[in-house]
Amino acid sequence: MATRLKEIDAVVIGMGWAGGIMARELTLAGLNVVGLERGPDHRPAQDFAMPGIRDELKYQQRLELMGDNSIDTITFRNQPAQMALPIRRWSAFLPGEGVGGTGNHWGGSHWRFQPDDFRLRTYLQTRYGAKSVPDTMAIQDWPVGYDELEPYYDRFDKVCGVSGKAGNLKGRKIAGGNVFEGPRASEYPNRPMPHSEGGAIFAAAAKNLGYHPFPVPFSAASAPYKNIYGVAMGACQECGFCTRTACEASAKASSVTTIMPALRQEPKFELRTRVFVSRLVYDKAARRVTGVLYTDLKTGQEYEQPANIVVLSAFVFSNTHMLLHSGIGTPYDHATGTGLVGKNYCYQFEAPAAAFFPDKELNPYMGSPGGGVVIDDFNNASFDHAGLGFFGGGYIIASSGGSPPINGRSVPEGTPAWGSQWKRETVKWYYHSVHFNTQGSVYGHRDNYMDLDPTYKDALGRPLLRLTYNGTDNDHAMSRYLLSRVENVIKAMGPAHYEMRPRPKNFTIVPYQSTHNAGGTIMGSDPGNSVVNRYLQSWDAHNLFVMGASTFPQQHGYNPTGTLGALALWSADKIKNSYLKNPGPLVHA
Amino acid sequence: MRDRITSITLGALLLSPPALAADAAHGKQLFAACVACHSETPDAQGPSLKGVAGRKPGTLEDFRYSNAMKRADFVWDAANLRDYLHDPQGKVKGNHMPFSGYPDVKDAEDVAAYLQTYK
Secondary structure (H helix, E strand, O other), rough: OOEOOEEEEEEEEOHHHHHHHHHHHHHHHHEEEEEEOOOOOOOHHHHHOOHHHHHHHHHHHHHOOOOOOOOOOOOEEEOOOOOOOEOOOOOOOOEOOOOHHHHHHOOOOOOOOOOOHHHHHHHHHHHHHOOOOOEEEEEOOOOOHEEEEEEHHHHHHHHHHHHHOEEOOOOOOOEEOOOOOOOOOOOOOOOOOOOHHHHHHHHHOOOOOOOOOOEEOOOOOOOOOOOOOOOOOOOOEEEEEOOOOOOOOOOOOHHHHHHHHOOOOOOOEEEEOOOEEEEEEEEEEOOEEEEEEEEEOOOOEEEEEEEEEEEOOOOHHHHHHHHHHOOOOOEEOOOEEEEOEEEEEEEOOOEEEEOOOOOOOOOOOOEHHHHHHEEOOOOHHHOOOOOOOOOOOOEOOOEEOOOOOOOOOOOOOOOOOOHHHHHHHHHHHHHHEEEEEEEOOOOOOOOEEEEEEEEEEEEEEEEEEEEOOOOHHHHHHHHHHHHOOOOOOHHHHHOOEEEOOOOOOOOOOOOOOOOEEEOOOOOOOOOOOOOOOOOOOOOOOOOEEEEHHHHHEEOOOOOHHHHHHHHHHHHHHHHHHEEEEEEEEOOOO | HHHHHHHHHHHHHHHOOOOOOOOHHHHHHHHHOOOOOOOOOOOOOOOOOOOOOOOOOOOOOOOOOOOOHHHHOOOOOOOHHHHHHOOOOOOHHOOOOOOOOOHHHHHHHHHHHHHHOOO
């Protein structure tokens, strides 16, 4: 029997980016907020301090900051006809756990979607014809426009101290920034990081080909910065360890480094860690969630936490799982194509390449992801798709540096994975490799979705979430096209050797590809096409707000975090200014 | 010969007392680079720097220092602070501070001057 706790103004499930933002904004609005986190707390002074944080084996190979698959995981299959099996060790994607969530170990690529991404179906049908979008492609317009979201993109930049260079300030195009981006109200808070040497070679070659190279926007401070919550960030030291690990210098933005220092001093906030939320308590008749049920993983004790507002911000998989398991909304039924919870799962279609320059010293032992150079000439609305046979696209990035001692050894294909020849090749190429990536969009398809697994259960006895996903013909064609564009630039860079590394036809859960999962609780204009409305409010329970990339109708050709942070701030603003005064549906269906 | 004179002159310049007095007010501005870690809160990633001048390195009881810092055998005076702030790994090899130093010695000297007043 669950112990019933005292009612609280708001409960936040998952203390990553979106949860941290909501907890901060709602406490600033005067609400008492409880943050529930399944993983441990992370205190930089103990957990992210030198020299332990540079233990690459612990963090990058043994995945210290990722979710514990022995407690909860998902099952996976490529096609509906197959039986799904549980993922027993994260690999293709790495959902984080603990305070900070996946935001602790991200690479800090901080992007906005293009204005036309937000009106994708309308844009494609207007430009390429009313019948141009195939029936199987389940894309839809966002219920919010770029211009509405811009102030929140701007605000999120100032939470994170992002370092970059604007390419479109209030409509004025600026060479050296991303000229394909939507208009920005203000320049990035910090100057861009210096180019890595590999990025600089790429920039020169791309420019010669008529493309528009610019420094990747990096969610870390390139100089000491005080953010809008009054939290001080250090300057990036280009230590060479960044992704899959946390920042020793409090320079890379995460909710731990940019929000928690303020929340820890906030008397209206209480953090409870190592608690596993099992279910939302749903009053279907009242169309309200009355609270959440959780199990304390330290004691096994079960609690019911009643709350006036419930924020579900527990990553794509847990968000979708929680709604399915709590009976909120109609589950997506693949056979009929009806139902919405679990619909439009979208991955990110990233395909890499590598090039080798024996006569160039590229200093790979240092650097940051911010040293990457990007061209955005092949994203959705950047170029004409007529006659190409696919929609979508993505940015192309090149970088060298930040190559840690175990994982950062790029060797040509065909090199043995161990032994004396591998050692020779490692020594030969370590200083001389440049890596490339294509950040491809993924558009919803009726065969890609999430539902409850009929066989496997988690540590609390709940059915696991089941993911059914495979690369679509559209996405493969898009990716081949992006790789052909990269190849042109690589050839112009003049390497001694290079390799394009296209994705295999069938998606596999190894090796690592991207943690950019999206969809499952998508947002839209009415309850017939979405799970949440334009303010991320559930259509089925007006006091339930679902945060994160699970609300994206589809995945665009950029990293998701910039948009999910902006959406959380946009939703928080609406809750503060409208919902608290008049609790109820913010959009009338 | 000319090169030798130049290097002697340069050496003399580096060793002689600075021509300009250290600017503690400027140092206070530059100290912004430090406050993310040296925040004087219980959760701080760096040790408190209040009253650091005159202290021996690695001696605050509530901070977990590197062995390198605990072994450092000197007192934080203006010159030692300046040298450390300019080149942390050069001054105390193997310390754990993730900061590569102020490239300009004058900046390091100004921050050292500010720290003399930070109590």
